[in-house]
Amino acid sequence: MSLTPEQLERYARHIMLREIGGPGQRALLDSCAVIVGAGALGGPVATYLAAAGVGKLRIIDDDLVSLSNLQRQVQFATSDIGRPKGEVAVERLTALNPGISVTAVDQRLTAANAAELLAGADVVVDGTDSFKTRFDVNMACHGLGITLVSGAVGRWSAQVSVFKSGGTRGKPPAERLPCYRCFVPDMPETEETCAMVGVMGPLTGMVGSRMALEAVKEITGAGQTMAGRVWLFDGLSGDSRTVKLTADPACPVCGG
DSSP states (O other), X not given: XXXXXXXXXHTHHHHTSTTTHHHHHXXXXXXXXXXXXXXXXXXXXXXXXXXXXXXXXXXXXXXBOOGGGGGTOTTSOGGGTTSBHHHHHHHHHHHHOTTXXXXXXXXXXXXXXXXXXHTTOSEEEEOOSOHHHHHHHHHHHHHHXXXXXXXXXXXXXXXXXXXXXXXXXXXXXXXXXXXXXXXXXXXXXXXXXXXXXXXXXXXXXXXXXXXHHXXXXXXXXXXXXXXXXXXXXXXTTOOEEEEEOOOOTTOTTTOO
């Protein structure tokens, strides 16, 4: 399907990129992305995916905007305090790009409903700060064969990775891609949330943008996937490194 004159103008800077072009932009418009969490990471992810023209955005979040969010969740305003985050996100993203469909799911994702909430997605982006939710999202993405973009921040450090284990099920162990549980096998004894340890505000925007970048790359096929690798960043030093991940044969999700 060709692009309309309005779409050609709106997405011109993407179309000029040889790695994306018209076919890549068409892929974005025809895709569905699910964003789990509309907060510090999910906010910039949703904003950039909406601007990029991802045709369907589904935002899963059951939280309300609070005053303490505004230090880093710049998609909200003081007047939004007390409102559902998903509701505000739909308003802002639709205003940014009325040519896409944005829906909010006012539910907490759990192991029981994860598969239903994520079904139909081309890519899932997890910006939550709960290991339990990350585990549930990973399990569902592996079972559904959906690409998962995962990010996390705490204090001054951050990480981003892509997990595509569902696409390599049945292959020999050496050819399998890892899932999130290969990277984080067990729940930490002490879970440190941003509310407990703090977080540098601008870092969340940087990481959310990086997550959106990886999601666009996965949808369009541009560049090299981050699957099987994790990007680590230290905001205090400004140093970053990329570490290779391997599938764990004993992983409770993708092993065996």
